[in-house]
Amino acid sequence: MSDNFTITDEQRDYSEFGLTENPFPYSPVPDDEPAVYCGQEQVTERISNTVSSVLGTGKSKHLVVTGKYGNGKSHTLKYTRSLVRDRDDVLVGYVAQPGDGFLDIYHEFVYDIGFDRMQALSYEFLASVAREQTDANPTSASSMERLIDDGEVLLSDIVPETIQRLSDVTKFADFARAIVHLVYEDTNLYAWQWLTAEGLRYEQRKEMEIHSAIDDDTSAVRAFTALKNMLLELDYTGIFTFIDEFERIAQLTPKDEQATLNSIRHLMDQNSRGLCILFGCAPEVWQDVMSEYHAFSERIGQEVALRPLTEEKVYNLVEDYLDTARTNGEAGIEPFTEQGLNVVLQRSQGNIRQVLSICSRVLDTATNSETITNTIGRDTVVETIESM
Incomplete structure (x- = not known):
């Protein structure tokens, strides 16, 4: 009986590519404080306008960020949260998903505050x-x-x-x-x-x-509003709430889904000042919400869509990640070649999560290769993808 396991804590050497480490996440789930964000102009502009409006006027405003799985909704919400959380005049809470109703949203929000x-x-x-x-x-x-x-x-x-x-x-x-x-x-x-x-x-x-x-x-909406009113009394601008994976409400019973949406609507109605909610939601679920729950969707009225990455955006994303681990002063997409990244784009269809996952695997494959090379081209990318 042979033992095929080889477990070691020895780290791979990425120096041949001018890198201290593999900068791409092995599991492309966004960090709580993302170091890299490759924004899409229409999204960053709309988010900036929404957040700036609340900070500048104190009036409540809300936004839904839609995008298919892996196109960067969570990354976008967490990156925005990291920027707003540095301010002294707001309270910021993140909700990973809405759970079974508004009571769960409230619980996760307060728990995230700590x-x-x-x-x-x-x-x-x-x-x-x-x-x-x-x-x-x-x-x-x-x-x-x-x-x-x-x-x-x-x-x-x-x-x-x-x-x-x-x-x-x-x-x-x-x-x-x-x-x-x-x-x-x-x-x-x-x-x-x-x-x-x-x-x-x-x-x-x-x-x-x-x-x-x-x-x-009902009591959760009341407590949430009480917290916000306390903050305004202390001269805070207000509360920013980030609710991710909002599409999970589609898994609730119709009665519970409507109750959850009604509770959020009541929260918005009771807080015309000092409240900003940013949702991350799959587009098909948001379309259903808009068509079936007008009273809720009309309270938001703002939506911006994350789209698959273009070739230029893929290059920018890869470069930004590489820059976090460079040691040789290089810039651009090196050690990747344009031909190699074009294969990544074709395979991923511009999905951010897949781009990062493929690049991570490709870089490790190239590091383990017995062929000495300073670049990662099309053949290496194809070989890696075929073995995935």
């Missing part, structure tokens, strides 16, 4: 009250936390006013109590569970004087 960020927002609101109610002048979440830890500001002095004010702002008293309890060591995890709609026992809610639960689409 406990630390939500706790910081709690300290920020406490700071805004402390500046008016005490002699302290906390200017940030961290300075507020230090003042509390050092005993210079007592929570008992500012929490009642904070809960009252936040209740007035959000119109959701239980939400206000949960936000404030994020700063208490003995209840902050309970508060986080409540805010993420994971559910709490009655005794745990009672400890925070919370009487309700976020357990359906």
